[in-house]
Each structure stands twice: as C-alpha cells, then as structure tokens.
Amino acid sequence: MSVTAPRGFRAAGVNAGLKPSGARDVAVVINDGPARSAAAVFTRNRVKAAPVLWSQQVAEGGRARAVILNAGSANACTGPSGFADTHTTAEHVGAALSDSPGEVLVCSTGLIGERIDMPALLSGADAAIAAAGRDGGLDAADAIRTTDTVAKISFRRGEDYTVGGMAKGAGMLAPALATMLSVITTDADLTPEQCDRLLRRAVGRTFDRVDSDGCLSTNDTVALLASGASGAVADEAEFERLLTGVCDDLARQLVADAEGASKTIAVEAIGAADEDDALAAARAVARSNLFKCAMHGEDPNWGRVLAAVGTTDAAFEPDGVNVAINGVWVCRRGSVGDDRSKVDLRPRDVTVTVDLSAGNAAATVRTTDLTADYVHENSAYST
Amino acid sequence: MSVTAPRGFRAAGVNAGLKPSGARDVAVVINDGPARSAAAVFTRNRVKAAPVLWSQQVAEGGRARAVILNAGSANACTGPSGFADTHTTAEHVGAALSDSPGEVLVCSTGLIGERIDMPALLSGADAAIAAAGRDGGLDAADAIRTTDTVAKISFRRGEDYTVGGMAKGAGMLAPALATMLSVITTDADLTPEQCDRLLRRAVGRTFDRVDSDGCLSTNDTVALLASGASGAVADEAEFERLLTGVCDDLARQLVADAEGASKTIAVEAIGAADEDDALAAARAVARSNLFKCAMHGEDPNWGRVLAAVGTTDAAFEPDGVNVAINGVWVCRRGSVGDDRSKVDLRPRDVTVTVDLSAGNAAATVRTTDLTADYVHENSAYST
Secondary structure (H helix, E strand, C coil), rough: HHHHHHCCCCEEEEEECCCCCCCCCCEEEEEECCCCEEEEEEECCCCCCCCHHHHHHHHHCCCEEEEEHHHHHHCCHHHHHHHHHHHHHHHHHHHCCCCCHHHHHEEEECCCCCCCCHHHHHHHHHHHHHEEEECCCHHHHHHCCCCCCCCEEEECCCCEEEEEEEEEEECCEEECCCCCCEEEEECCCCHHHHHHHHHHHHHCCCCCHHHCCCCCCCEEEEEECCCCCCCCCCCCCHHHHHHHHHHHHHHHHHHHHCCCCCCCCEEEEEEEHHHHHHHHHHHHHHHHHHHHHHHCCCCCCCHHHHHHHHCCCCCCCCCCCCEEECCEEEEEEEEEEECHHHCCCCCCEEEEEEEEEEEEEEEEEEEEEHHHHHHHHHHHCCC | HHHCCCCCCEEECCCCCCCCCCCEEEEEEECCCCCCCCEECCCCCCCCCCCHHHHHHHHHHHHCCEEEEEEEECCCCCCHHHHHHHHHHHHHHHHHHHCCCCHHEEEEEEEEECCCCHHHHHHHHHHHHHHCCCCCCHHHHCHHHHHHHHEEEEEEECCCHHHHHEEEECCCCCCCCCCCCEEEEEEEEHHHHHHHHHHHHHHHHHHEECCCCCEECCCCEEEEECCCCCCCCHHHHHHHHHHHHHHHHHHHHHHHHHCCCCCEEEEEEEECCCCCHHHHHHHHHHCHHHHHHHCCCCCCHHHHHHHCCCCCCCCCCHHEEEECCCCEEECCCCCCCCCCCCCCCCCCCCEEEEECCCCCCCEECCCCCCCCCHHHHHHCCCC
C-alpha cells in the first residue's frame, strides 16, 4: 500500500549495495498517469544536498513522472561532482522510462560529504524500475530507511480517490521537516498549483511541527504526485483533510521512532495571542535539552518549561503562565501549582500543556526526550 | 583572593543549611568603599527570578554596598511571595550593615519553583556578614557552587589597581550568560556609568559567548562593584582589558567545568562579513546536538558543522565554506577536503574553525560536547 494505495502508481525497493548492512537501499515510485501533477517542499537549510538542488528545478515545472530515492549516502556537500551524479541519475531513470529526466525527482539520505557509489546506484535504479509494481509500496518504504527501526507508511481513502504516503527520518527532525524524505501519492485529479498550495499547507501543520533534536538536515524533501487515475476532481477541503491526515500520521511515526528516544512528547501551547506565538512557545520547550532530560528522568520539572518559554517573543506575562504535565497543572500563574507528585510520567506518551493566557490560539509541536541512547547513536554514526 | 583581591572588599561563604549536602551555601561580598559604584547585567530570559527583578532595581541606582548570594534555591517562579522573600533578605542585610537595602544586590541559584528557606537564609546572612574578611574570597566562591565541581575565581592586576572575580555555573550556559552568577570587584575609581558601559562590553565578548546547552536561565547575573580604594582613576582602555581578562578567564572555567562534558570546544568563525555573522555561525555550530555528539564520539563530522551553519542568515555561499577541525581542513569549498583520518580528536580541547569566505570578521563561541553524563545529570537534577 503506502505510495501504491492510489491508482496509477508503481513502486519498488531493492538492494543495490549502498548500505553496508546489505538491506534494501534504492526505491522508485513511478506515476503512470494519466496526469502527472507534482509539487515538493524542501529543507530550509541553506546548505542543500545535490538531489535537493536538482529536485527544486523539477518541482518548479509542476510535473513528475517518477521519484528515485536512495539511502546510504546523502550526496550532500559533494560539490559540482555530486550534482553531476544526481543529474546522471535522473538522466538514467528518465531514459529507462523513455521519459524526460526533467520530470524525475531525486532524493538521497545517509552520510554527508561522501560521493555516492554511482555504478551501484544506477544498477539499483534499473532493478527497481524493473521490479516496480502495484504491490511495491512497502518495499519502497523499507528501502529508504537509515536508522529508522520501522518503515513508515500511511494512507487515507476519500469517496472517489485515495492519498498514500511513505516517509523516513529518525534524527535531525527540525525545525521544519526532518532528515526526512517523504513521497505522497494520490489518484485525485489536481493541478500542479493545487498540489503546491495544498502540500505546503499540510506540511506546515504536520512535518514542520516535528522537532526531535533541533537540527535541520541538508536533504529534507516531501513530494506530492497526483496521477488523476481515479478520474475524480478533488474537492479541495476534502483533499486537504486527507492529505493532512497522511502527513500527520507519518510525522507521528517519525517522532515515535526518533533515535534513542524513550518518550514521545506533545508540547501544546494554548491561550496564545496567535498561532505563531503558540508555535514559538511550543517549539522553544520542545528544543530545550534540559526539559528533554527532565522528561527522560520522569521529572515533572515545570521550571524548565517556563525557562524555555521565557526565551521567546510570544505575548505572555510571566505571572500568567500555567503549565500542565500529563493533565496535572503543576504550575499556575507562573508559580507552584498542584502537587507535582500527582504527575505520572511512566507512560511513553507525554503531553505538556503551556497556557500563555494571552488569547485563543494553539499549536502542538511533537518531540522526544533526550537520552543517553541518543548520544550513543549520534556519537558513532559515521564510524 | 578572587573578589577580595582588590582593596575595599570583604567576603565570606558559610553553611546555612540550604544545600542538602551540608556544604557552604550563603556568600556575601561587602564593599567598604570609599566609593560604591556598581553595575550589573542580567538574564535575557523573560521569566526572571525574584532576585533578578530586585537586583535590576538596585543596579539602576548605580550603587551597591553588598551582594548577598545563595545556592540551593533559585527563588524563581515563586510569585509575589518569592519577591517578598528577596525584599526581606535585602532589608535584613541592609540593616546588619546599617545601610540601605536599596544598595544590596541579591543573587540566588538552585532549584526553580520552590520557596527559599528564609530562616536558614537570614541566619546564614548574619553568619556570613560576621565572618566577612579580606581572606574570604575563596569561601564565597565555594559557597555559590551548585553542580560546579570546582570554585571559579580570577584576578588581574593593573599598575595601580586590581580586578577580581568569582563565578558559578555548570549547565544552562546560554545564549548569553549562563545559569551563572558572577561578582567582579575592583578598587579602581569608576563612575556608575563607566561600570555599566564597560561591564556590558566585557560580558558581551566573554560570558555571552559561552553556550554549553543552549538553555537560558532565569537567574543569570553578573555584577561589577568598584570601591575606589586604590585611589586610582582607571584608564578606560586599560581597565576594559583587565575586566575582559577576568570575565574571559571565568567564562573559560565555566565551560571547562560544564555538566557531564568530556570535551571543551572553541568554535571559531572566521572570514565573516561582520562580527554578528561570525557570532551567528559559531553559535549555530555550538548549539547543534548532532555536532556535539560527533565531538563526543571523536568523529570529525564536518557535514554537521556545515548543516548547522546552513541554518543561519550569515553571509556565505555553501560552496565557499571551509572547515578545519583541530587544524585539519577537512572541508574545503563546501565539499570534501583533507583526509579526515588526520584529525586527532583525543585531546580534551577541540578547536573547530569555520571560514565563511565572506569578509574579515571573526568570533569564537565556547561550548562542550553532548554526553550520556549530561543526560544523566540533568535527568536526575531535582530528584
């Protein structure tokens, strides 16, 4: 299912030898139409990997025939040679599909600063294209994993059409997107402009509100491909709801599988003057290493929540802020509230609510705790 | 020595029972004049502890007779009652010195969100004032420690006068100041305006460029007290050099003793268009959890340095950035540079140099690695 849940798409994931483990590492998603509207959003990091620089140009055209993805190498910080490698990859896939390389999106994830093994990647691309089928969605999702422990897939069915998707990403999830790649497909009939507008809106409310470690990757890409194979012209509001549902589901799966995490934390800011303020407050808490350590230690340390909110420009009065941890209002009006011993922090899922008492807007940022396992995984990553 | 190195100052550190460990926890620094010019800079966190709110008012007056400091409780997020406690403390110390409470600075450090044990604090203040002497500088520095493993003191002698200081702070060191308290003394003759201007400049180049974990405390205070006891009217340039020397020395001691750290890292940004850009780039690297984990793992992962710089607005071209780790230029022009196996990351001190190739400005931010020990210390802090 996943990207092949909607009609008009084939996919595959194969082992091309890019991962030392010998696991699947090259995936392809092919749009057989009849339409091929597409859009994509990319990392806001100014240091962009070669495949991002390439795919930005493809996305500007508003059409995509296929997405070729690899794990094992990010092809980032690889200079003009790295860009040439991406270009060659798109040419190769375009030729194999008897189509234009200018409609081939390329996504890479893995180590930064190393050239990609091109012979392996190109033969992997051939194998993936040959294997691509209606049942290849799960293999494709499997092939793009790096430190992800599980493949991430989702789909939502509307009355006449379907939205499906896959994603990978387990660290560096911020402040917008993640070290994440995601391909979303639909058989609804949409214009490229609709794809672009609706994807940006959905991503802004989902992937952009995931923040595992405050680090922003060089490769983040979320692509939406619309085949029109259902023949259904989508009602925009309905489509946005389904698309946001898939993105939100995938974003939750990313946080739940974040590197080394032992807690999955939703930081809700409520009572904000506007949504930007709510987001700023929630994000500041989600990024505080001291707060994240406290959650790991199951310590309802609301002082660290307040200290984090205090670094923002959001509208609030310090003596007007209330904080609840798993439903217990441990901080009222900026000071000691209900008995902190009533807070049960043993479950994996934690909800922290910050009431700014400044309005009616709200936003939620999803994060994880900071653990010794996170340190271990990320100390040893490239060795 | 430390705060009692300059003439005109007495100090003491005593055990008042605020720390469960039974160690010294109340300190006093008394300025016997003849002058009592003073200035202070405070945390930029909008959630400010009661002693910060009080001391801001004292500092506005430009004069201080004494500083009373305690460890064990931050008196932060304690509401109007907490502010009344600080007020009472200043009244008590002012009365004991037959002086105005409006010239008593109050500093607190320790747990947030708990009322301070006032009877213990006040009897500790009495004991400290009674014990205060010319040889009390080290005891005072010892009394303000929390998770600091060593007391931090420094002094610099000019031709006619001296600058001395003490500091505490071991985590939450950012982005400006730290969970840090520092008292600097001098027997030079300075106006309150000179104190304020020169202290801000020195702090901006030293304490403000220490960033252990990106977290900003509610209590940070750096105070400068000038007794004029040397009779020397300080040459401003010379005084600024000595003051900056003391602040820099103390700031280095803070980083070297940061919670759980196994590496002390100087991130130098060079070749920047201006100093703000240099600072932004260096700070972004110093705050990247992934970079800090890599340093812990002794992995010269320059890709994480580039990814951090790429999140800033500093002027640079991604393919113009060079990165050296301990002197080896592992990244040249945004891509692979010299052999990374030549980097020796075994020493505790690490220098990372980022050349933005955009101008001639430079700045250094000091940080530490991210370790499992940091996680352990901060998971268990309030339990």
